[in-house]
Amino acid sequence: MSDRLFIFDTTLRDGEQVPGCQLNTIEKIQVARQLEALGVDVIEAGFPVSSPGDFNSVIEISKAVTWPTICALTRAVERDIDVAAEALQYAKRKRIHTGIGTSDSHIKYKFNSNREEIIERAVAAVKYARRYVEDVEFYAEDAGRTDNEYLARVVEAVIRAGATVVNIPDTTGYCLPAEYGEKIKYLVEHVDNIDRAIISTHCHNDLGMATANTISGVLNGARQVEVTINGIGERAGNTSLEEVAMILKCHNNIPIETNINTTKIYPTSRMVSSLMNMPVQPNKAIVGKNAFAHSSGIHQDGVLKNVQTYEIINPRDVGIDDNAIVLTARSGRAALRNRLDSLGVTLSQEKLDQVYEEFLRLADKKKEINDDDVLVLAGAERSLNHRIKLDYLQVTSGVGVQSVASIGLNISGEKFEDCASGNGPVDAAIKALKKIINRQMTLKEFTIQAISKGSDDVGKVHMQVEYDNHNYYGFGANTDIIAASVEAYIDCINKFK
Ligand code: KIV
Ligand code: ZN
Numbered sequence: 001m002s003d004r005l006f007i008f009d010t011t012l013r014d015g016e017q018v019p020g021c022q023l024n025t026i027e028k029i030q031v032a033r034q035l036e037a038l039g040v041d042v043i044e045a046g047f048p049v050s051s052p053g054d055f056n057s058v059i060e061i062s063k064a065v066t067w068p069t070i071c072a073l074t075r076a077v078e079r080d081i082d083v084a085a086e087a088l089q090y091a092k093r094k095r096i097h098t099g100i101g102t103s104d105s106h107i108k109y110k111f112n113s114n115r116e117e118i119i120e121r122a123v124a125a126v127k128y129a130r131r132y133v134e135d136v137e138f139y140a141e142d143a144g145r146t147d148n149e150y151l152a153r154v155v156e157a158v159i160r161a162g163a164t165v166v167n168i169p170d171t172t173g174y175c176l177p178a179e180y181g182e183k184i185k186y187l188v189e190h191v192d193n194i195d196r197a198i199i200s201t202h203c204h205n206d207l208g209m210a211t212a213n214t215i216s217g218v219l220n221g222a223r224q225v226e227v228t229i230n231g232i233g234e235r236a237g238n239t240s241l242e243e244v245a246m247i248l249k250c251h252n253n254i255p256i257e258t259n260i261n262t263t264k265i266y267p268t269s270r271m272v273s274s275l276m277n278m279p280v281q282p283n284k285a286i287v288g289k290n291a292f293a294h295s296s297g298i299h300q301d302g303v304l305k306n307v308q309t310y311e312i313i314n315p316r317d318v319g320i321d322d323n324a325i326v327l328t329a330r331s332g333r334a335a336l337r338n339r340l341d342s343l344g345v346t347l348s349q350e351k352l353d354q355v356y357e358e359f360l361r362l363a364d365k366k367k368e369i370n371d372d373d374v375l376v377l378a379g380a381e382r383s384l385n386h387r388i389k390l391d392y393l394q395v396t397s398g399v400g401v402q403s404v405a406s407i408g409l410n411i412s413g414e415k416f417e418d419c420a421s422g423n424g425p426v427d428a429a430i431k432a433l434k435k436i437i438n439r440q441m442t443l444k445e446f447t448i449q450a451i452s453k454g455s456d457d458v459g460k461v462h463m464q465v466e467y468d469n470h471n472y473y474g475f476g477a478n479t480d481i482i483a484a485s486v487e488a489y490i491d492c493i494n495k496f497k
Helices: 025-038 052-064 078-087 104-110 115-130 148-161 177-190 210-219 241-250 262-275 297-305 333-342 349-365 371-378 425-436 481-494
Strands: 006-009 042-046 069-073 094-101 136-141 165-170 198-203 224-227 388-396 403-411 414-422 441-449 459-467 470-478
Touching: 006 198, 006 241, 025 042, 025 052, 025 262, 042 052, 052 069, 052 078, 069 078, 078 094, 078 115, 094 104, 094 115, 094 165, 115 136, 115 148, 136 148, 148 165, 148 177, 165 177, 165 210, 165 224, 177 198, 177 210, 198 210, 210 224, 210 241, 224 241, 241 262, 262 371, 333 349, 333 371, 349 371, 388 425, 388 481, 403 425, 403 481, 414 425, 425 441, 425 481, 441 481, 459 481, 470 481
Parallel strands: 006 042, 006 224, 042 069, 069 094, 094 136, 136 165, 165 198, 198 224
Antiparallel strands: 388 403, 403 414, 441 459, 459 470
């Protein structure tokens, strides 16, 4: 008989902590509903005490989804736990995730404390959380660098205090797979009451070992994994959900099952990437653009003879449909709605009509509309409420001449225009923009996402602009890459506090 592995998704908490990946509540609900359709068991919806936005998102996600347990993060602090319990009030199944650092460096430098006092604080937090909910998960932050004997004492004490799940995070992504597996095995063998709780993995990818460590933890007794879509998360990210799910599906000699509907993996990946403006690296396992592309002659020859020669996963198993209907200017609303559905986006009739109008405009400019275009169109209303909007942009540039740009902005209904010359068209356009928005702002990062198919494709620009000692992240998408760059800059400016 196979064991059940619980999938705990933290895209909306650990994933959302990434600079520039912040979502508004409506977008979080959209992702949470998609995670429910994907079949995750637990959704970590936020850290309610950290901001009113996080608090509100936990409330709204709790109302919006039915089956998954909704989890809220706290520190081992009573006020955090009070606020988390309040945010979880509408959840049909609820969990409080509380914890404290247990490695010697956390104990000494973060808490200026000692091992015994940390155990007392951990126990008190779990007991306090149990006053509100029956399901309490405890995290031993930096467990990856915590001495196993002490970790076992902490784990035993929190289970005695009522913890139902014990999370063993490799917070810094330091462990080797064998070492992390040994740690889980040590807990299984040395914690007397371990049968009263589920052991959870939570691995970061600083050394590229997050998935390997997670699988090693599972093979040694963990029965919950904490993961994110596309592996997004702090620094180098978290373990990616799609990798764990597909490893277990491909290696069917491992007697462990999840509830994941793998055909929803690709649409979920596209949705998260698009809403968070976070491109997926082309060679990313399972969901990267090249994950199923065979380019060398030898590989193509083998695949044509028998697909199993070089393919261990059927792309359809992860929801990639090569035969999907191609969308063009002649496609109707039904075809567009169908594609949006398969990408996990549900729109009201009114919104669909608006997106369809935009779709036709784009389809006039380019021959085929791909999934990324559709997601960009569906998310376009994010800029509708912007105070500053791009009215027009005209640029002349060429080889051996200075680029010149003139720009028109609509600021709260009033029109402004200016022009500038620059070192290339983007520089000229941004200089013209800065003449109207006269503030001390510095462009820190500028990424143009590769055009995937033709020269008429929509180009996407991600930007980071520093203003008043804060970094702001913006996004623009347009068939004209100069316009996309200016839109991204304006997106940043609209976020200035
Ligand atoms: O990486 C980590 O240790 C965490 C905890 C807060 C669970 O994200
Ligand atoms: Zn983490």
